Amino acid sequence: MKRTTKTRLTRGVMYLIFLAAVAALVLAADWAAIQKAFFNVEIAKDAFPDVIVVAAKNTIIYTAIAFAGGMVFGLVLALMKLSPVAPYRWAATAYIEFFRGLPALLVIFTFAFAVPIAFQWRPPGGSAGAGLLALIIVSAAYIAETIRAGIQAVPKGQVEAAHSLGMSGSWTMVSVVLPQAFRIVIPPLTNELVVLIKDTSLLFIAGMAIQEQELTTFARDSVSSVGNSTPLTIAALMYLAVTLPLTRLVAYMERRGARGR
Amino acid sequence: MSPRKLKTLSITAALALALSACGSGGTDAAEGEPELLSAGELTVCTDAPYKPFVKPDKSAPSGYSGFDIDIAAAIAEKMDLELKVKDAGFDGLQSGASLAAGQCDVVVSAMTITEEREANLDFSDPYYDSKQSLLAVTGSGIASLDDLDGKKLGVQQGTTGAEYAKDNVPDGAQLISFPSDAELYAALNSGGVQAVLQDLPVNLVHTGEGEFEIVEEYDTDESYGMAVKEEGSEDLLAAINENLQALKDSGDYDTIYEKYFSTK
Numbered sequence: 329m330k331r332t333t334k335t336r337l338t339r340g341v342m343y344l345i346f347l348a349a350v351a352a353l354v355l356a357a358d359w360a361a362i363q364k365a366f367f368n369v370e371i372a373k374d375a376f377p378d379v380i381v382v383a384a385k386n387t388i389i390y391t392a393i394a395f396a397g398g399m400v401f402g403l404v405l406a407l408m409k410l411s412p413v414a415p416y417r418w419a420a421t422a423y424i425e426f427f428r429g430l431p432a433l434l435v436i437f438t439f440a441f442a443v444p445i446a447f448q449w450r451p452p453g454g455s456a457g458a459g460l461l462a463l464i465i466v467s468a469a470y471i472a473e474t475i476r477a478g479i480q481a482v483p484k485g486q487v488e489a490a491h492s493l494g495m496s497g498s499w500t501m502v503s504v505v506l507p508q509a510f511r512i513v514i515p516p517l518t519n520e521l522v523v524l525i526k527d528t529s530l531l532f533i534a535g536m537a538i539q540e541q542e543l544t545t546f547a548r549d550s551v552s553s554v555g556n557s558t559p560l561t562i563a564a565l566m567y568l569a570v571t572l573p574l575t576r577l578v579a580y581m582e583r584r585g586a587r588g589r
Numbered sequence: 590m591s592p593r594k595l596k597t598l599s600i601t602a603a604l605a606l607a608l609s610a611c612g613s614g615g616t617d618a619a620e621g622e623p624e625l626l627s628a629g630e631l632t633v634c635t636d637a638p639y640k641p642f643v644k645p646d647k648s649a650p651s652g653y654s655g656f657d658i659d660i661a662a663a664i665a666e667k668m669d670l671e672l673k674v675k676d677a678g679f680d681g682l683q684s685g686a687s688l689a690a691g692q693c694d695v696v697v698s699a700m701t702i703t704e705e706r707e708a709n710l711d712f713s714d715p716y717y718d719s720k721q722s723l724l725a726v727t728g729s730g731i732a733s734l735d736d737l738d739g740k741k742l743g744v745q746q747g748t749t750g751a752e753y754a755k756d757n758v759p760d761g762a763q764l765i766s767f768p769s770d771a772e773l774y775a776a777l778n779s780g781g782v783q784a785v786l787q788d789l790p791v792n793l794v795h796t797g798e799g800e801f802e803i804v805e806e807y808d809t810d811e812s813y814g815m816a817v818k819e820e821g822s823e824d825l826l827a828a829i830n831e832n833l834q835a836l837k838d839s840g841d842y843d844t845i846y847e848k849y850f851s852t853k
Contacts (some may be wrong), residue, residue: 440779441775441776441778450780458781532768533768535743537766540766548746548747
């Protein structure tokens with residue numbers, strides 16, 4: 329058998345396996361039941377416009393706050409981790425390892441329910457505020473590691489050149505290293521943003537007032553009041569509408585970055 | 590429609606027919622005798638734990654105790670059947686899926702009788718009248734819903750209590766909904782909400798767990814019912830209703846009721 333024929337045959341078999349798997353899935357599914365439970369048009373119509381003007385809007389606001397807070401705090405942590413002063417490094421490492429090792433859901437629960445009992449102090453903004461504070465704290469740990477990697481990826485020569493021009497250490501960091509580091513970490517930070525968008529769904533555990541509801545809480549609430557799962561489908565589509573363009577953007581930036589170097 | 594699509598459809602239809610044919614088989618019971626999944630056993634589905642209706646109990650013969658279980662056990666005893674309890678998710682119970690799938694003969698799971706649910710299953714006569722209640726910190730000065738102006742009230746998402754609160758709280762009160770009673774109670778404990786509107790029996794359990802008191806009760810005209818599958822369970826349903834009535838007449842029902850819901 330010729331080599332090309334053999335290749336063609338293997339490919340053909342692989343196509344067949346794929347098609348068979350798809351066909352099996354399609355045949356096994358109960359389409360009428362799926363449509364009734366997940367794609368009920370009447371119920372879908374009822375979800376609008378609240379799913380956009382309340383739920384999607386809140387998801388975006390929460391993501392923005394958590395990301396902005398996480399960036400500021402994460403940058404501080406990254407600088408601490410690279411500090412020549414040892415206790416700063418220890419503190420930053422301990423923080424990062426601790427919060428990267430915990431499920432975000434548990435941190436949210438802790439800030440919403442355990443911290444107020446322990447310290448007689450409630451985070452501002454009620455339960456949503458408590459949940460957001462937890463998200464900031466968790467995302468800062470991930471963002472700090474990303475930024476640290478970015479800073480270390482800036483070639484040493486850049487710092488040496490700045491020093492030889494008489495720049496001070498901190499000015500070198502701000503005007504030479506950080507701008508280049510941020511260019512490097514934009515794709516991984518965008519990934520972090522996508523993760524955060526999805527993590528806002530965990531805020532439901534903290535408890536929400538109606539006007540504070542984000543997509544998942546809104547959908548869960550609707551599911552129990554209409555007795556149908558269609559609101560979950562709508563919420564899923566809303567998430568995809570935001571996250572898919574972002575992940576494609578990351579892929580594009582990574583391709584461009586790879587070409588540039 | 591393309592021929593291919595038609596083919597897919599016809600295969601699906603054939604499969605569905607074959608499946609439904611399997612379902613219709615089963616033991617042929619004599620006229621008037623309830624048809625059960627396994628002879629001599631009453632298989633009950635419930636979503637455990639939901640104190641005080643059901644909780645795991647190693648000392649009980651079925652492995653569970655609680656108001657629901659005790660009532661079901663009393664009915665099973667009257668029917669000369671052995672009680673078997675299965676723990677199942679509430680979604681499947683209230684939608685009728687568990688019954689249709691043949692997981693159990695009857696659902697006894699603190700389930701409120703509603704029109705939506707009646708579309709997918711058949712309810713027995715009510716066995717428990719459910720009330721709502723307001724739980725607050727002892728001595729907080731909150732005596733009714735009207736005192737919650739400018740305060741936060743916690744409810745459980747999707748419950749009848751949440752619906753009641755939505756319609757009856759003063760404008761200045763903020764409603765916060767939580768996924769389950771665990772978070773709801775944690776929020777009251779941590780001061781995140783000043784009061785909780787929840788099923789009376791559930792709140793009653795909390796009064797025993799901390800410095801909380803029930804300050805108001807609400808009648809919402811709701812009752813819990815046992816549920817059987819829509820078709821083929823007529824005899825079982827009749828037997829349940831008959832024995833439930835017998836329990837009420839003999840006073841056994843009151844004994845069980847007092848055991849779990851005594852406010853004294």
